[in-house]
């Protein structure tokens with residue numbers, strides 16, 4: 491359900507309007523120009539809204555890669571990516587997400603399809619991501635949505651017995667498992683060396699809110715100390731529980747949106763609900779490094 495507009499007055503005299511986008515998560519933010527220098531007061535107001543709504547959609551932004559980089563830096567270090575471009579080169583810190591082939595034309599066979607599965611960005615890192623920022627530059631006439639799952643709710647809706655069972659379990663996450671789980675080209679030996687498997691608590695405590703959540707997704711392979719098949723089955727079951735409609739918000743992009751979401755308490759996946767071979771979908775992405783999960 492959409493909410494009423496809340497006007498947030500910052501200490502520096504600026505105001506921003508925040509409107510809830512759904513009952514599950516998300517708020518639209520208007521009245522701010524993110525290409526301008528960010529004052530501490532506005533940053534604090536943004537962080538407060540971010541923690542309350544988990545996903546902020548700043549409407550009508552027009553950010554160069556440099557401006558997106560500068561805005562992102564306010565929230566922490568910017569992460570590189572283990573993935574490579576089709577020519578083998580590393581991705582720049584502000585990198586392009588698109589459905590274009592080597593000829594620059596839209597294709598229904600993208601280079602990688604991992605983002606069509608539920609995941610939280612870079613959970614295969616020792617220190618996974620805090621937030622991802624995606625800036626929509628070109629969109630299909632309709633569709634090309636992104637789905638987000640609220641993993642606070644996924645945890646809170648479990649039975650007490652299940653919560654007790656999960657309390658001390660750790661899931662193993664890896665780039666290699668992610669590639670395998672999504673049917674992508676297998677991880678190279680170099681990528682396996684760069685990103686060896688890591689483990690994180692299945693029930694994570696959000697470092698800023700203190701709330702518990704399920705920290706799972708397609709980058710996981712198994713659970714430490716459990717037969718691999720049993721652990722995989724449990725993770726699959728938890729993911730199915732998490733991704734039920736009651737926990738999911740569908741973001742229908744507007745051109746100029748800068749969406750910033752909390753990877754600590756959300757899963758996300760792209761939806762291919764548009765004619766990918768026909769229409770361009772181009773976004774700029776930055777990822778903020780977070781903290782070690784506990």
Ligand SMILES: [Fe+2]
Nearest residue numbers: 605609611758
């Ligand atoms: Fe992602």
